[in-house]
Amino acid sequence: MAKTTGLNAIEMQYLRLSLGLTTEQVATITTTSNEDVLAWEAGEKDAPVPVQKKLLDIDDIIEMQVLNTTDGIEDLFKKEPKRRLAFVVYPTQALYTQYNPEFLSSLPLTELYNTSAWRIKKECKLVLEVDVTLVALDAEAYKAYRAENGLSENRESRAKWAATQL
Template sequence: MSKNTGLNAIEMQYLRLSLGLTTEQVASITSTTHQDVLAWEAGETDTPVPVQKKLLDIDDIIEMQVLNTTDGIEELFKKEPKRRLAFVVYPTQAVYTQYNPEFLSTLPLTELYSTAAWRIKKECKLVLEVDVSLVALDAEAYKAYRADNGMSESRESRAKWAATQLV
């Protein structure tokens, strides 16, 4: 790669892997082809700078979510100490889209949200000594929980449902 582009082939591959994406998903997110992604990762062609920027921006968004979430958890624990938390992750893109329309512009794939949750889990364990469990959303069980408890749909309701799954 030329000196101006930034990431070399192996760095592009590891960035993709650190985001938890397949080459097909990278192609979809960056409006390129699967063959383009394979060529970048093999060092056969340079990765366009806008593609690098898009993937690095997604990585930065995830890192900001990790930072903001762990800061929020740390503040919460100053008031009410806990050592276990549950985070909802979404089993399919359709379920993710249904429950998180606000994230679609920044994290367009379920896998990216799940990557953020995984990084938050690791950060909470290392820095805050808090155990975080990732709980796959079971939409029917969640709806029943909301109905039984007179709750509306919200991120807080999903968090409360997830906490019940730790028992």
């Protein structure tokens, strides 16, 4: 039987950091304790394979979002060249949950969505030479904008609102 080596302590810590999560948040999404997460990162015990897999799967989901979004932006800019974009990010878990129920199964925390947006911003700058500004959603200003412009609640309306914030 082959031995699975998995992630070592430093790799677990850097995976968590690359996701922009605290040890408490990792404990929450992996249904473990904060003490377990600290022990994995200190090398005192190995992280269970299902925990490693869950965190690596989340990282893969974020990377797929980055690729899909940057490909979409590249296609869009072939038709209508722009060099500035705004992406909405969510300052609280409550706002993220309210406006992104479709992502809760794959990216359960606002920090993960915002990490995705940050990676998209960096990729757009490096690969597409497009400046992306991350705009924190101000729910009241967004609702007022929608009312003034007769827009329904959807991702496109949030994107239009974010563009007005540049």
